Amino acid sequence: MSLITAGTRLFAILGDPVEHSLSPVIQNAAFAEAGVDGVYVAIHCDAAGMVGFMSGLGRAGGGGNVTLPHKEKAATVVDKPSEAVRRTGACNTFWGQDGQIHGDNTDVEGFGRALLHFLAGPPEGFRVLLLGAGGAARAALMGLIDGEAADVLILNRTVERARAVARRIGGDRVRVAESPFDADDGSFDLVVNTTRLGLSAEDELPFDLERVSRAGAVMDLVYGPDSTPFVAAARRLGIPAVDGGEMLVHQGAVAFERWWGETASIHAMKSALQGARSLDAGA
Ligand code: NAP
Numbered sequence: 001m002s003l004i005t006a007g008t009r010l011f012a013i014l015g016d017p018v019e020h021s022l023s024p025v026i027q028n029a030a031f032a033e034a035g036v037d038g039v040y041v042a043i044h045c046d047a048a049g050m051v052g053f054m055s056g057l058g059r060a061g062g063g064g065n066v067t068l069p070h071k072e073k074a075a076t077v078v079d080k081p082s083e084a085v086r087r088t089g090a091c092n093t094f095w096g097q098d099g100q101i102h103g104d105n106t107d108v109e110g111f112g113r114a115l116l117h118f119l120a121g122p123p124e125g126f127r128v129l130l131l132g133a134g135g136a137a138r139a140a141l142m143g144l145i146d147g148e149a150a151d152v153l154i155l156n157r158t159v160e161r162a163r164a165v166a167r168r169i170g171g172d173r174v175r176v177a178e179s180p181f182d183a184d185d186g187s188f189d190l191v192v193n194t195t196r197l198g199l200s201a202e203d204e205l206p207f208d209l210e211r212v213s214r215a216g217a218v219m220d221l222v223y224g225p226d227s228t229p230f231v232a233a234a235r236r237l238g239i240p241a242v243d244g245g246e247m248l249v250h251q252g253a254v255a256f257e258r259w260w261g262e263t264a265s266i267h268a269m270k271s272a273l274q275g276a277r278s279l280d281a282g283a
Contacts, residue, residue: 002032002035002037004039005037007037008037008038008039009036009037009038009039009061009062009063009259010038010039010041010057010060010062011027011038011039011040011041011057011062011063011064011065011259012040012041012042012043012053012057012062012064012065013040013041013042013043013064013065013066013067014043014045014049014050014053014054014064014065014066014067014070014074015042015044015045015066015067015068015069015070016044016045016046016068016069016070017044017068018042018043018044018067019042019044021042021067022223022248022273022276022277023040023042023065023067023248023252024040024041024042025272025273025275025276026248026249026252026269026272026273027040027252027255027256027269028040028272029265029268029269029271029272030252030253030256030264030265030268030269031256032268033264033265033268034256034260034262034264034265036260038062038259038260040064047070047073050066050070050073050074051073051077054066054074054077054078054094054101055077055101057094057096058094058095058096058100058101058102059096059099059101060096061096062095062096063093063094063095063096063258063259064093064094064095065092065093065094065252065255066091066092066093066094067092068135071090071091071092071105071135072089072090072135074090074091074092074094074103075088075089075090075091075103075105077101078091078094078101078102078103079100079101079102080097080100080101080102080103081103081104082102082103082104082105084104084105084106084108084109084139084142085103085104085105087108087142087168087169088105088107088108088135088138088139088142088168088169089138089168090105090107090135090138090139091103091104091105092104092105092106092107092251092255093105093106093254093255093258095258095259102258104254104255104258105139106251106252106254106255106258107135107136107139107140107247107251108139108142108143108146109143109250109251109254110139110247110248110249110250110251110252110253110254111139111140111143111221111247111250111251112143112146112147113250113253113254114219114242114246114247114249114250115143115147115219116147117246117250118217118219118240118242118246119190119217122147122148123144123147123148123149123189123190124147124148124149125148125149125150126144126147126149126150126151126189126190127149127150127151127153127186127187127188127189127190128144128149128151128152128153128188128189128190128191128192129152129153129155129183129186129188129190129191129192129207129212129215130144130152130153130154130155130192130194131155131156131191131192131193131194131195131206131207132156132193132194132195132196132206133154133156133158133161133162133164133165133194134161134194134195134196136194136221137154137156137165137194138165138168138169140192140194140221141154141165141169141170141174142169144192145169145170145171145173145174149173149190150173151173151175152170152173152174152175153175153176153177153182153183153186153188154166154174154175154176154177155177155180155182155183155207156177156195157195159176159177159178159179162176162177163176180207180208180211183207183211183212184211184212185211185212185213186212186213186214187212187213187214188212188214188215188216189216189217190215190216190217190218190219191207191209191212191215191217191218191219191234192218192219192220192221193206193207193218193219193220193221193222193230194221195222196222197222197230198220198222198224198228198229198230199222199224203229205229205230205233206230207230209233209234209237209239210237215234215237215239216239216240217239217240217241218230218231218234218239218240218241218242219241219242219247220241220242220243220244221244221247222243222244223243223244223245223248224243225277225278226277227241227243228243228244231243245273245277248273249266249269249270249273250266252264252269253266253269
């Protein structure tokens with residue numbers, strides 16, 4: 001990291017909890033690689049604290065990210081929401097510009113880029129099973145619709161939440177499963193897990209992949225020190241699978257572009273992530 005001076009821009013990830021976030025690791029690596037004068041930290045805060053930090057950091061010329069459970073609240077407090085914030089109702093990236101707080105939801109573009117990298121092409125014409133209906137599901141659904149997926153079936157524990165997501169972002173290519181039985185024997189080019197199942201070692205799997213007749217690929221948005229249980233289950237069935245580390249790096253790279261107006265080093269971010277994960281696994 002370069003010398004911290006009075007001109008250094010301060011960035012922070014705001015969340016509750018936030019202690020296990022790897023965003024400081026990947027962002028500080030990208031800052032160092034680009035030689036920009038910034039520093040990135042994590043701040044544990046409640047919703048009221050988050051509003052104060054967003055305003056303070058932005059007005060001081062910095063910015064940051066917002067994570068669980070504040071993304072929806074953050075969308076309501078930015079002065080200049082991007083189209084992704086308006087469509088998803090969630091904001092994960094903010095910065096100050098011309099005296100106003102700008103907000104974006106880089107999970108949308110980050111999901112799209114990670115998927116493009118994983119599939120080596122867009123999900124055009126894909127039949128997709130989308131597990132979950134929270135903030136991450138909204139970003140993934142927008143990425144899938146914009147990527148021209150043909151059909152998305154949303155399966156969520158709380159069906160009404162899935163219906164609300166489908167109403168907000170969907171259109172005629174989105175269906176809602178009333179129960180896991182609706183996915184039985186289905187043929188899917190892609191299964192995406194956006195539930196939080198897999199974050200804790202005690203969690204059950206988000207879905208039994210043996211229920212479907214075909215799952216061409218699996219993308220899990222959850223990440224941890226190792227590949228997630230869902231990714232491991234997919235690979236045991238011979239299904240290509242990737243965890244949320246890929247998306248973490250790409251959404252972070254898009255945020256870096258918003259703050260600094262230049263491209264982030266994906267290589268530096270991935271190396272830092274890999275280093276942090278191996279440290280964690282050895283802890
Ligand atoms: P969220 O808004 O709180 O949504 C959580 C989702 O998980 C909901 O669909 C919820 O279902 C479901 N869920 C929670 N507990 C469950 C259980 N016991 N059984 C079944 N379903 C359960 O959270 P989020 O912001 O969408 O984040 C979800 C996950 O995505 C987190 O693990 C987060 O770290 C990850 N994520 C990763 C990235 C990345 O860059 N890799 C970016 C964003 C998010 P109900 O609606 O029924 O409660």
